[in-house]
Amino acid sequence: MTTPDHQTPASRPVVPAARDRIYRSPMGLVGGVLVLALVVWLGCDALFRGHGRVPWLALAVMILVVPLVTAFTLRPAVFANQERLRVRNPFRVIVLPWGELATLRSGYSNEALATSGTKFQLWAIPVSLRARKRAANKRAKAAAQAARGAQGGNRFGGVFGGGGASAFGAAEAGDAPVRAETDKIMDDLRDLHERHGEAEHAQGEITIRWSYEILIPALAGAVLLAVLLITG
Structure with a gap:
């Protein structure tokens, strides 16, 4: 018989993972949806009503443009919790444990500076x-x-x-200072960094992953479009 002071591993309560704070650009989302709707509308019209090589050109342009528009408008996001900062940029996903982050800088763009000196731009938090x-x-x-x-x-x-x-x-x-919205977001991220940068759970290695789900379709569209133009 086990006592409450000596619980087995299976009986211990599971600690929930830290919930992410998600930061995205509302104007980027709206602009991306509008541009994608326009591209799909024009592309489908050319695809189904065009003649000769027009449908193939429309298909190639759509395969090229849709991933790129998605990458620069809908995809960028910043996820932050007590352990790390995850930056989803157009073509890469960077995971930065707070212990590996030196500082967060705001100038003409918002950047995360790693302790190694490498800079990562935060596409989802543009400076206005x-x-x-x-x-x-x-x-x-x-x-x-x-x-x-x-x-x-x-x-x-x-x-x-x-x-x-x-x-x-x-x-x-007692009035709070007036700040631009993206500057407030950067203040929130700096606060998380200050509170958890030295914590044991916020240590680790920086990982970078290329977004092949964006790069491969865009490259395929570019190759198809080049072939059509060369052979035309």
Whole structure:
């Protein structure tokens, strides 16, 4: 008879795997669906209603274009949990344990920098300079409003004892800074890295896998299209 303190391995509760946080580009998804719908519509029209070599050319173009559009719009995603960062780019899937990640950088693109010095671009989290500009404008407006409120509080404070300025200032200080959406996502990833980078469960080797499910159809379409054009 086993006691609760000496459970057999089969009787121990199974620890669930860490759930991924998934980050994708909404505009990329929408744009990809629209482009794919257009390509399929035009391609099927040429395929079934075209004459001569047109159906074969339409088929070759579809085999080439559909995987490429999928790769650059629908496919990119970033998956993060307590153990690792998994980056699904157009043609590669990179698994980065937090212990092998040096830092996450944001410039004109968002990148993961490994401890070995290798850089990996995060296609699913594109940088929007326009969104950053809007966020900066909102911060500037908020700062200007806070300054005007503080000046008004000081004027009224001279008459009513100064309570208004401190109350208004406290309310403004509690407001969260305005950030672009992709910058918020990068902050979340940096927080995960800081919390789990030294943990034992977040160690391991970086693995990179080529996306042959995208490359092989696209290459087949390119070869077929080249043959048709050369023999035409």
